[in-house]
Amino acid sequence: MIKGGILLDQKKKYDICIIGAGVSGANIARRLSAYQLDIIVLEKEVDFSFGVSKANSGIVHGGFHHPKSQLKARLEIAGALMFPQLADELDFPWKRCGIVVAAMHEDEMRAIEHLYLQGVDNGAIGIEMCSRERMLELEPKLSSDVVGGLWVPGGGIVEPYRFVFALLENAKTNGVELLTGFDVNKASLINADGTEPLWQVSSVDGRKIEARWVINAAGLYADEVSSVFAAEEFEIKPRKGEYYLLDRMAKARPERVIFPVPTSISKGMLIIPTVEGTTLVGPTADASQDKEDVETVQENLDKILNAARFMVPAISERDVITTFAGLRPTLRGEFFIALSGKARNFVQVAGIQSPGLTASPAIAEYVKDILKKNGIELREKPDWEPRLKKRHTIRDAGAEEVDALCAEDPAWGNIVCRCENVSEAEIVAAIKAGHTTLDGIKFFTRAQMGRCQGGFCTYKIINIIMRETGLPYDKITKRGPGSEILEGAL
Amino acid sequence: MKSLSFDAAVIGAGAAGMAAALELEKRGFKTAIIEREEEAGGILLQCIHNGFGLIEFNEELTGPEFAERFTGQLAGSKISLFCNTTVVSIDNGSENKELLCYSASHGIMKLSAKAVVLAMGCRERNRGNIRIPGDRPAGVFTAGLAQRLVNIEGYLPGREIVIIGSGDIGLIMARRMNWSGCKVHGVVEIQPYPSGLARNIVQCLNDFNIPLYISHQTMRIIGRKRVEGVEIAPIENGALATEKAFVIPCDTVLMSVGLVPENELSKESGIRLDSVTGGPELNSMLMTKADGVFACGNVVHVHDLVDYVVEEARRAGAFAAGWLEGERPGFELRVKAGANIRYISPGSLDVERENRLYFRSLVVKNNAVLELRLGGELIKTIKAGHVQPSEMIKLDLESEELARARQMTDPVLEVSLGDRQP
Numbered sequence: 001m002i003k004g005g006i007l008l009d010q011k012k013k014y015d016i017c018i019i020g021a022g023v024s025g026a027n028i029a030r031r032l033s034a035y036q037l038d039i040i041v042l043e044k045e046v047d048f049s050f051g052v053s054k055a056n057s058g059i060v061h062g063g064f065h066h067p068k069s070q071l072k073a074r075l076e077i078a079g080a081l082m083f084p085q086l087a088d089e090l091d092f093p094w095k096r097c098g099i100v101v102a103a104m105h106e107d108e109m110r111a112i113e114h115l116y117l118q119g120v121d122n123g124a125i126g127i128e129m130c131s132r133e134r135m136l137e138l139e140p141k142l143s144s145d146v147v148g149g150l151w152v153p154g155g156g157i158v159e160p161y162r163f164v165f166a167l168l169e170n171a172k173t174n175g176v177e178l179l180t181g182f183d184v185n186k187a188s189l190i191n192a193d194g195t196e197p198l199w200q201v202s203s204v205d206g207r208k209i210e211a212r213w214v215i216n217a218a219g220l221y222a223d224e225v226s227s228v229f230a231a232e233e234f235e236i237k238p239r240k241g242e243y244y245l246l247d248r249m250a251k252a253r254p255e256r257v258i259f260p261v262p263t264s265i266s267k268g269m270l271i272i273p274t275v276e277g278t279t280l281v282g283p284t285a286d287a288s289q290d291k292e293d294v295e296t297v298q299e300n301l302d303k304i305l306n307a308a309r310f311m312v313p314a315i316s317e318r319d320v321i322t323t324f325a326g327l328r329p330t331l332r333g334e335f336f337i338a339l340s341g342k343a344r345n346f347v348q349v350a351g352i353q354s355p356g357l358t359a360s361p362a363i364a365e366y367v368k369d370i371l372k373k374n375g376i377e378l379r380e381k382p383d384w385e386p387r388l389k390k391r392h393t394i395r396d397a398g399a400e401e402v403d404a405l406c407a408e409d410p411a412w413g414n415i416v417c418r419c420e421n422v423s424e425a426e427i428v429a430a431i432k433a434g435h436t437t438l439d440g441i442k443f444f445t446r447a448q449m450g451r452c453q454g455g456f457c458t459y460k461i462i463n464i465i466m467r468e469t470g471l472p473y474d475k476i477t478k479r480g481p482g483s484e485i486l487e488g489a490l
Numbered sequence: 491m492k493s494l495s496f497d498a499a500v501i502g503a504g505a506a507g508m509a510a511a512l513e514l515e516k517r518g519f520k521t522a523i524i525e526r527e528e529e530a531g532g533i534l535l536q537c538i539h540n541g542f543g544l545i546e547f548n549e550e551l552t553g554p555e556f557a558e559r560f561t562g563q564l565a566g567s568k569i570s571l572f573c574n575t576t577v578v579s580i581d582n583g584s585e586n587k588e589l590l591c592y593s594a595s596h597g598i599m600k601l602s603a604k605a606v607v608l609a610m611g612c613r614e615r616n617r618g619n620i621r622i623p624g625d626r627p628a629g630v631f632t633a634g635l636a637q638r639l640v641n642i643e644g645y646l647p648g649r650e651i652v653i654i655g656s657g658d659i660g661l662i663m664a665r666r667m668n669w670s671g672c673k674v675h676g677v678v679e680i681q682p683y684p685s686g687l688a689r690n691i692v693q694c695l696n697d698f699n700i701p702l703y704i705s706h707q708t709m710r711i712i713g714r715k716r717v718e719g720v721e722i723a724p725i726e727n728g729a730l731a732t733e734k735a736f737v738i739p740c741d742t743v744l745m746s747v748g749l750v751p752e753n754e755l756s757k758e759s760g761i762r763l764d765s766v767t768g769g770p771e772l773n774s775m776l777m778t779k780a781d782g783v784f785a786c787g788n789v790v791h792v793h794d795l796v797d798y799v800v801e802e803a804r805r806a807g808a809f810a811a812g813w814l815e816g817e818r819p820g821f822e823l824r825v826k827a828g829a830n831i832r833y834i835s836p837g838s839l840d841v842e843r844e845n846r847l848y849f850r851s852l853v854v855k856n857n858a859v860l861e862l863r864l865g866g867e868l869i870k871t872i873k874a875g876h877v878q879p880s881e882m883i884k885l886d887l888e889s890e891e892l893a894r895a896r897q898m899t900d901p902v903l904e905v906s907l908g909d910r911q912p
Contacts, residue, residue, distance in 0.1 A: 245618070249754065249757060292714055294625070294626065295623070295624055295625050295710070296623040296624060296626075297623055297710075298623045298709070298710075301621060301623055317621070320618055320619060320621055321616075321618045321619065322616075322617070322618030323618060323621060323623065324626060394592065399491065399590055399598055399600075400491070402592060402598055403491045403597060403598040406592075406594075406597050406598055407597070410594040410595070410597070411594060412594075413592045413593045413594040413595075413596075413597060413598065414574060414592075414593075414594035415526065415576040415578075415592055418526065418576065419754075421578070423592075424594065438628075451613075451754075452613050452614070452616065453616045453617070453618055454635070455613060455614050455616055455632040455634065455635050456613065456635075458631075458635055459635065459638050459639055459643050462643075463643070473645055477628065478627070478628035478715075479628075479715075480715075481715075482714075482715035482716060483627060483628040483715040483716055484628060484716065485628050485629075485647070486639070486645045486646065486647060487646050487647065487648045487649050487741065487742070488645065488646035488649070489644055489645050489646065490640065490644045490645070490646065490670065
């Protein structure tokens with residue numbers, strides 16, 4: 001992918017500028033790449049999917065948590081239906097494993113019934129209310145104290161960062177330009193009096209681009225971007241969610257996503273069998289004042305384990321490999337996706353909290369329709385390529401297949417990350433795709449994401465980055481400037 | 491895909507794997523070692539400090555020197571050493587075990603052997619394993635990774651260091667970082683006593699005036715992008731005194747919070763593990779519950795000294811050779827960890843053989859006495875002197891002492907640590 005340092009063609013006038021390369025921006029970019037438009041995506045971080053999209057539950061929701069009077073519910077239902085085709089085209093890790101909501105007390109069955117009726121009303125396919133026996137049959141890892149619950153076969157799991165990477169890689173194949181390290185701090189209308197407005201968008205580092213339309217998909221910073229464009233005033237309030245990640249060998253790993261009965265502010269603490277084989281437990285839901293605060297707190301971590309163990313007693317502290325936190329960009333509990341009433345040619349895609357990941361493909365459709373309604377001519381590209389070439393991983397390939405890959409490039413036989421089984425060839429592919437930080441490589445390949453958390457492979461990956469990019473040791477970072485790994489040489 | 495056949499295959503070319511393989515070769519068996527790193531030697535290669543070999547060679551060697559004694563013998567032997575090669579699965583379903591190996595140098599291989607010796611060593615516990623909350627910045631390393639970066643790769647992971655945990659690697663790294671011009675601001679240990687060897691406390695901390703905060707818990711790591719500090723608080727009378735918490739500013743945190751035997755491969759091939767040690771359950775022949783699969787060294791339980799690893803590995807190699815010659819376990823006497831004992835390895839003894847047990851205390855005690863009970867009856871007491879959890883205890887038992895077990899049904903030998911009688 002194009003790196004942050006590349007010189008821009010300053011004279012080029014883009015049709016569309018998307019601010020933010022998270023799951024919303026990536027879906028919009030990929031969807032619009034089907035049309036004859038010049039599109040650019042601006043990301044302030046050094047890599048894509050480094051904000052809200054990197055730390056969340058990775059769930060494709062089942063369409064029963066919210067009434068369809070809400071935009072987010074309608075987009076959730078529509079988005080969930082789009083995943084099978086997207087996964088087929090873009091080859092990202094996804095599985096329709098189904099969702100169970102476990103009632104641990106008779107009183108909770110009333111809430112289950114409410115969710116059931118809401119799900120039926122929303123058109124959730126195959127949703128059913130379950131007896132205790134049916135629940136234990138669907139998910140044997142549940143505590144025998146479960147009294148009943150809800151079964152939602154349409155729900156699933158997805159690796160969120162791989163989803164974003166795949167969307168952007170495909171968008172790029174179809175001509176979309178991507179810029180990292182572009183931290184938008186100024187915007188002005190160049191020909192405000194003209195019939196066709198043109199935005200000039202500037203970055204903190206002085207780079208500028210020009211575009212006719214701007215889409216604000218800036219996640220946690222959508223409020224700040226909105227004010228840069230003198231558009232609507234609103235406040236994105238971060239709500240923190242802390243998680244535990246369990247080893248892929250954990251006995252507690254369920255077959256389905258397990259939800260508790262939700263509370264008024266959150267869907268509660270879940271147990272999620274991640275699509276790549278580990279188990280995720282969480283999240284908490286706590287208001288935060290700080291958009292960069294992803295600190296984990298002891299009391300919350302204790303709370304997570306206790307809440308999760310109540311539903312799945314096999315959860316053990318011994319299986320914990322890491323803890324982390326993510327932030328939900330909340331805006332009064334609803335998505336705000338609309339043409340700006342204040343700034344010209346400016347589309348707001350803000351407040352995309354849960355079920356944002358699920359809804360994201362439908363958000364892209366919705367934004368496309370807004371653009372169409374407002375006069376953007378959408379002419380399909382005759383040569384649009386919806387498919388991404390399949391990437392090999394030795395984790396999924398059989399021995400025969402790895403043998404064939406090795407014959408072409410011996411690096412396929414060199415296992416760099418022993419915990420997640422990642423070969424040197426996969427690390428090199430990540431670097432060639434533009435992921436040159438340790439975290440970027442982690443999200444792309446899973447190396448460092450397993451039980452040793454990089455204890456064995458970090459030095460190997462550092463050496464491969466230096467070899468492939470020519471970067472000196474002191475430019476190797478965890479996730480961009482300021483997070484340098486090495487402080488000196490001997 | 492290559493297919494190769496051996497009498498014995500040893501997984502791992504660290505001290506344990508090399509010693510076991512040399513023993514097998516000495517007995518005339520066609521032996522292979524599979525090693526995932528570029529060369530044989532294991533973690534010894536990055537342990538450039540001295541203190542190795544006092545028991546084995548009666549002299550003080552550095553890690554690489556100790557390894558060289560074995561790699562030298564390997565080079566002069568007929569053992570086939572496959573480096574840059576990872577065993578991804580073991581099929582031990584039949585008499586001939588089949589190892590699937592991935593390698594950049596040798597391609598994909600199927601290697602079959604009648605006996606397998608597991609010698610994969612151990613890995614470091616990390617921040618996540620002990621659930622230290624806080625930010626997740628750059629600058630948090632396991633001590634072993636830092637050791638690799640400094641001693642082999644030639645890079646400094648940081649300048650202002652705090653070490654969490656007083657394991658031996660952490661202590662060694664405190665001294666190493668100090669020698670490299672870094673400032674070590676302290677070693678934080680949650681237990682009321684250090685978990686590393688006494689000699690390392692003296693030589694690596696005291697000699698450099700590095701503070702050791704015993705009975706202190708790490709509350710959180712601070713720093714958005716790079717580490718900026720560590721907050722710690724004392725534990726007083728078993729409770730965390732949060733009001734006395736304080737921050738030690740630093741740019742780097744090294745974690746030395748214990749090692750765990752690395753047995754994912756064993757587990758995936760159906761080998762039963764001991765829930766305390768995390769290593770395979772072994773019988774008196776150091777054989778796992780899978781026939782013909784043996785184990786030795788830190789993959790079984792974490793040893794204090796490489797000298798003990800080598801000693802155990804030689805015995806495992808000899809038992810594997812015996813197995814190939816038709817020897818089978820005899821009358822097995824189960825061993826049980828009694829009062830004040832954390833674990834005992836192996837899990838059973840052969841009443842017709844000389845046996846060696848390794849075990850760890852749960853307590854710090856002076857004038858301790860080992861008590862052996864057979865079928866509940868005290869059969870022997872042995873003075874053990876000073877004991878502590880960080881120092882492994884070794885016990886040899888003669889077959890005569892255990893002979894009575896033969897008359898018992900399901901006999902159990904219980905080993906306890908008590909106080910010396912006045």
